Amino acid sequence: MTKQKWKKIFQVFLGIAGIGGSLSTLVFFMVSNTFSFPPLKITLLISLLIIIEILARSLRLKKLLSYSKFSLPLWKSIKINLVGDVFASITPARVGGEISRASFLQKHCNGLKMASFKLVAENANDYISLFFLVALFGSYLLFTSTEALMQKNIFVALLVFGLIISSLTGVLFILVRKKILPRNFSHFSYRPELLLYTSIHHIIRIGMLPLLLSFFSSSLFDAATFAWSFFFIYAFNLLPLPSGGGTIELSFTHIFDNALGNNLATALIWWRMFSHYSYVILGSAFLLGDLWKKIGSHEKET
Secondary structure, three states: OOHHHHHHHHHHHHHHHHHHHHHHHHHHHHHHOOOOOOOHHHHHHHHHHHHHHHHHHHHHHHHHHHOOOOOOOHHHHHHHHHHHHHHHHOOHHHHHHHHHHHHHHHHHOOOHHHHHHHHHHHHHHHHHHHHHHHHHHHHHHHOOOHHHHHHOOHHHHHHHHHHHHHHHHHHHHHHHHOOOOOOOHHHHHOOHHHHHHHHHHHHHHHHHHHHHHHOOOHHHOOHHHHHHHHHHHHHHHHOOOHHHHHHHHHHHHHHHHHHHHHHHHHHHHHHHHHHHHHHHHHHHHHHHHHHHHHHHHHHHHO
16 A cells, blocks of 8 residues: 555544544533523524625635636635535644635636635735734733733733734745745735625634623623634634544633533534534535536436
């Protein structure tokens, strides 16, 4: 067996182990704790926010391609992003998501190189938006509850994460200056409409946890919960574990155990299903649809 095949086997094993760790943690809390399904109104509200977030990301990708006169139907953009979410969930640090999106996108923008360039520009847009969101949130904390948050190291962690984002933006700037990336890179990255779509995407992703937890206790709709949501979504996903490998779920239970009490399992399962696995399920539906079409076309040929 070749080295490349062993590498693929290891990647598949790691993906199954990672997402298995995440799901097994959810199942454990579902079985060992009192679990109830969310009320219809909160389900509809979160579902609407998920639809808006998916549309914002998809419109951003569609708009990004239009700057180079490439046409990408909105439905295709939605599919590419959701399929990317599936592969991101089963690969360390979500790297598979970008690889799969580049693979699907190359059909619409003259090859893999241009597709990769567009996704790098999209990521730069993410860094810029996140930098401003971190700066705004950090400024808010400075003038409000800094002392309480400092005791939990949240404020310090936000500063560190802000520095990381700034460093990544700086690296992209250096690559442009050295002509590794085209000089018109900034033309694709700093457009106001792209920043708007990106900000909607991040605000919904970050705000989903505080919104859900406020259903159990209005006191949890606070700066600390927003900060933890930020770390769960962005910092924990940098770990070399598919879907966090259960670390997100375990951290959630440790942080919110006292505040949620008997509602801990319900809140955790709701949040992970809404914020993570709903995207994986939708993306998997697209993949199964493609597989079904291939099977149907193969049967017609035979």
